Amino acid sequence: MNSISTVCELVDFGLDHNPGIVASTKRDGVWNDTDATTFRARMRACAAGFHSLGVRSGDRVALHAENSTEWLIIDQALLRLGAASVPIYTTQPEGQIAYIVRDAGVCGYVVSTKELYDGCPADLMSNPDMQWIVGLFGQYTDGMLTMEELIKRGDAQLSETPDLLDQTTSAVSGEDLATLCYTSGTTGDPKGVMLTHTNFTTNAIAVSERLPFDVPAPVLSFLPMSHSLERIATFFYLSKSCPIYFIETTDELLQDLAHVKPAHMTTVPRLLEKVHAGMMAKAAATKGIPGMIARWAFGRAEQFDVENPKPTLLDKLADKLVYSKVRAEPFGGNLEALTSGGAALSPKVQAFINGLGICCGQGYGLTETSPVITLYERDQMRPRSVGRTIRDVEVKIAEDGEILTRGPHIMRGYYNNPEATAETIAEDGWLHTGDIGELDKDGHLYITDRKKQLFKLSTGKYIAPVPIEVALASNALIEHAVVIGPEFKFCSALIVTDAAYVESSFGTDPDEDVLRAKVQDIIDQVNQTLPPHEQVKKFHLITEPFTIDGGELTPTLKVRRKNVFARYEKEIKALYTSS
Template sequence: MPINFDTSFLDHMPQNVATQFLDRVAASGKREAFRFPRGEAWESVTWAQAGDSVRRLAAGLLSLGLEPEQRVGIASSTRYEWIQADLAVMCAAGATTTVYPSTGAEDTAYILGDSSCRFVFVEDGSQLEKLQAHRAELAGLEKVISFDDSIADGDWVITMGALGELGDAYLKEHPDAIETVAKEIRPDQLSTLIYTSGTTGKPKGVRTLHKAWVFEGEAIKAQGILDETDLQFLWLPMAHSFGKVLLSTQLACGFATAIDGRVDKIVDNLGIVKPTFMGAAPRIFEKAHARIVTMTASEGGAKEKIFKKAFEVGTKVDELTMAGKSVPLPLKLQHALFDKLVFSKVRDRFGGRVKFFISGSAALNAEIASWFHAAGILILEGYGMTENAAGATVNHPDQYKIGTVGMPFPGTEVRIAEDGEVQLKGPHIMAGYHNRDEATAEAMTADGWLRTGDKGELDKDGYLRITGRIKELFKTSGGKYIAPPAIEAKFKALCPFVSQFMVFGAERNFVSALVTLDPDAIAGWAKENGVSGAYEELVKSPKIVEMIGDYVEQLNGQLNRWETIKKWEILDHDLTIESGELTPSLKVKRAVVEANNKDLIASFYS
């Protein structure tokens, strides 16, 4: 039977993010709140210390004249200062406008201008340069606050420390200013503008209200999966709604968070921090899976045989357990042995204490989720979008179905429209797109539900399964419908060397694909197989083309005849955020990839 969560929290939620934070500081003052790297060591602060620093910064913003709902930008990677700045904006009744550090100068200027930011926090000189290059267009930007003490000029650009000093002076004159301001923030007041990185046109600013973020945190707390004894590792971009919702969850539940936004440090940091949970995009799990599989394959011999046998046994045990059947004693004993020899070592790579991972922002491959599950690592897939403050459904540690995105949050409604579209309703739905009334009207139904653009289905137990993007489905010239994500997911589960596999063929007579390889994984394979050269040379190697071709043949053996890949090619580069072909949350911008490779795709059909 599905779990029935208590929804009484809806009647007594904190009024806004500011009071939610201040309440947490009061309740958990002496407990650890955040830890972050300083050089090679990690520094830690309590909730009381975080509260003091946020109050000073918030008062500094008030001293500069920030008024309710006025926008303050943050252009930075994920770090403790980002969270301090965001919470200060919340406690000063402002609204945070998030800017990815990878966003170009032109789009940065557009976002800050479109949102009418009066102030902006910047991480370093590279972010400041973007503003200086477009200063004439940013006439309303009064002050830049730098995390880096070395780049302030004392006039237009001041340091975070200087902002805190302004706050100290303000609090001497107005000692209760922050508490007074916090109490006056309405639940339906603007909290955040997050600009979605669309594949075409200018990004749209999603207007998220205080009640939306508060609801998200309280709804996760109501599910009882996290409490103040947990430790989160946070690397996700805070400019993305997934990162923001994890902060809301922390305020609601009171656990500590270790923060380091450097993606290349994730695995090392997990070993040091030893968290109990982490949120991540599916690409992180795909890379970890590929790395472990390819490393074991390179060792060969007995180790590889034991590894493969372990996962064969782990999968059998999972199948029996999930079907409600008993596991025979010989299989139990085998499983216990392999848990000690193989699975415990896999878990140790992630710190050894992880209760579960939360996967979101894109579809998680069910086969990869099952592989981790066999090793005793639970990945709870969830679902949502920026327009609903990130979380709408999630699997629960006590009740989950791999391949689904779980059940609706308590207080969230989910329905499937006649055309199969998933639609959402609840306190977390956006108040529209900033300055974009027409786009807002298109995003909502006449009776007030959010159109997600995703195709899905609810099973008899209320679990949601996402089957693809409505706009991503295409029809071949033979009239057959193709769902690219399903085919792409199958290939990623088969081939540990792939980074991206993108399927095309709309209105064509067959399906084709573009392939990119994981640079680290393919470099390891090349070394073991006597192939040398840079990435762009490796992908042309006959050995590598033949190896990838074998995987394509395996894929075709699992597909309907009209879905099979007839032609494909490996691109001379992997997709990156910097190239504009991935969003900062690591989703493929399919339209951009297709436009960049239109001649190559056309050649498949000539």
């Protein structure tokens, strides 16, 4: 596979070796399987259909849809023309959609549902480069093509020019643009990250050398493919002939795990935190000897040493009595590995999952790095580490502690933004990640915080808020924690409670004093692990959730700190003026 230079070649390799299901999407409670022959036929027809609409090498096409087999087919079709998709999150606000469409200069727009189309700017077609719109599952406005109509156009095109796609695909090179992926924009307008075929292929192949599960095997996908983490995962899955099972929501995750019996899935820390909290709560509520055994076993799992994972006799007993049943029932029985990314994973939660007998580690990267820079290794994990560099990737720590990286994973640059590109990528090829971290003697990387999020108290002490926030939010009661304190004498926090957990644990009309007392207990426990200047002295309780529409969260659910500070300016001031 080292001779592969384009995503088309990478995926074709996997399709050639896949005798069964390529992908399956759960829609309205029903799984819709697509085999390799059907996948390839629909992909080719869509590519020819796009060609008949005027799509050519270098063009950009917006792709606004939930994870699905159709998402994959559209993306692969565009790649075979030398065109690039511009993924748009299903949660993207209308204003950002308008900005992305205009900035990217897309020639067409693919949208999955009427609901998503209705959330698009009303003047979508007035953009100067926009020529057509395709609806994946129907026609949502006059003049819109459906995917089935696109396929019919493509079939007609291929009957006239059978070698069309052989010509266009062979013309695609590793340096061609594969996607224009807009960052979530925590500090301003989104920036269009230009990623090439070489960026993706080298990253996917290097990742395939590291992930600890046997392929081909079924995998579960629920993180948005608009995000580069799930995007690179799908390229890897396709190249290894792994059937991909897509779900649009995690509301029925346990049932989906039982059906799919996946060997691997990528996830975010918050989901793992909820799994951990749910299991601990169930054990606490179980009476008699079964409850005692479950609490004992889960307590051992929380103490599991990921750095020295040698099971003792007691661990083996706990596995026989509890862990093996957990792996079989909630997780489907075949889950070998969970890869966590997007935010820091609590060491206790990581220990717990590994203690259950499921390999769980972290990776690190950015949209600008295709995205993986470092990734865990089954036999080389360390608490809080995000792993070591994957093949052909370099990392070093600058004098100010910033993580720098260089290699074939580095983006071409920001689209239409040479100034931002020059600020991010030095002339010698080193990309400034904006993250603060450190390397140990064996090359394991540890992330401390975002460079822009570090702040200084009026006492002169520097604070890295993210590790404190991760520790607080590892409790199921807390959905988000935002540590504050620049230019003040001490740290405070805005605490957003998890609405679902509050309702299940405290009822639909909880007593705020009870909630505050519980939150204070959590803060007290975390403070015991922190030096005095990092301890949270006061907090403001927020029971309304942060949302994308409200401006507190990005489409990737990261906190927009600037917006949050502005919205809660009065409450923050009160924390430092009250006695």
